[in-house]
Amino acid sequence: xAPGFTLPSQDGSMVSLSQFLGKKTIxxxxxxxxxxxxxxxxxxxxxxxxxxxxxxxxxxxxxxxxDQASHKSFASHHKLPFILLSDPERKVAGLxxxxxxxxxxxGRATYVIDKKxxxxxxxxxxFNFQKxxxxxxxxxxxx
Numbered sequence: 525x526a527p528g529f530t531l532p533s534q535d536g537s538m539v540s541l542s543q544f545l546g547k548k549t550i551x552x553x554x555x556x557x558x559x560x561x562x563x564x565x566x567x568x569x570x571x572x573x574x575x576x577x578x579x580x581x582x583x584x585x586x587x588x589x590x591d592q593a594s595h596k597s598f599a600s601h602h603k604l605p606f607i608l609l610s611d612p613e614r615k616v617a618g619l620x621x622x623x624x625x626x627x628x629x630x631g632r633a634t635y636v637i638d639k640k641x642x643x644x645x646x647x648x649x650x651f652n653f654q655k656x657x658x659x660x661x662x663x664x665x666x667x
Contacts (some may be wrong), residue, residue, distance in 0.1 A: 526637045527619035531609040534595035549582040550637040551660045554622045556630040558590045558598035566653040574605050580664040587611050636663040
């Protein structure tokens with residue numbers, strides 16, 4: 525089962541996993557840093573495939589340690605249509621066992637969570653950004 529959480533979004537509202545349970549599949553992706561090369565590539569690829577996820581009944585939620593202002597700027601700059609949540613102390617990342625790469629870089633992992641809150645897929649790769657999107661689409665379409 526996916527651990528529950530409540531975190532602030534880029535617009536200042538509090539978002540909980542429980543808001544989506546029973547309604548949508550969740551693609552929850554943890555990423556290291558707003559505006560970094562890899563994170564921008566990943567976020568923009570999720571953006572470019574947003575309709576595919578929506579048509580499959582899934583909602584995208586990104587989480588990093590960046591603050592709300594950074595998320596708001598990142599989302600605006602790249603026209604990201606999905607929710608970005610701020611986890612400054614990396615507590616939620618810890619609940620999901622998203623560690624650090626080489627002990628330094630916050631991890632990059634994607635979780636597909638079904639409507640019942642069951643984690644159906646975990647994909648973790650710091651450098652294969654596109655594979656996160658491909659794996660998530662594959663599972664979301666199967667659910």
